[in-house]
Amino acid sequence: MQPKHKTAIRPPGGSTGGKKRPAGKSVKSLKAPKGTQKRRRYRPGTVALREIRRYQKTTELLIRKLPFQRLCREICDNLGQTMRWQASALQALQEAAEDYLVDLFADTNLCAIHAKRITIQPKDMQLARRLRGDPMH
Template identity: 40%
Template structure:
């Protein structure tokens, strides 16, 4: 039975710093993914509304991706429709 710390202070600080950095990077990655998906669904929904439909269909998302690739140059390594 001792009152001394079981993990040295510098080691504990380094571990805390690594965990904090890992959490921050995952959080920003999650936020970017969420923003991308929200924009994708907003534009796809606008396409569905433009064609006088209320329900979003797969063809709306496909068209949204095609427009983004064709006119905004976002290719992501694929050239197909």
């Protein structure tokens, strides 16, 4: 019976073909300077889970106020109406819009999980909206 693993044989001269160091330099002198360290690299998904936990704890708005305000005014202008907005009305509209979107994305995620996927797709959002009874355009 032959052995399962072969051992590596060193070529004559002792070199294994690894990284070449400049002559006279030790391993310690090739490392990065003491003040600069390599940035920590987290495994895929770790940062995403941390962000999920962070945003679940907060009650602050996720969409910036001015871009949302511009969007509301633009939609009103496209309808052919020039309206004046109270700050409290824009605030209430943004709260309702963000609440709707967070719930929609939660339902969309459930649809993706039901399909044995972890990535949401447009068809998941369409299914979630259809199951909710939202009008489809």
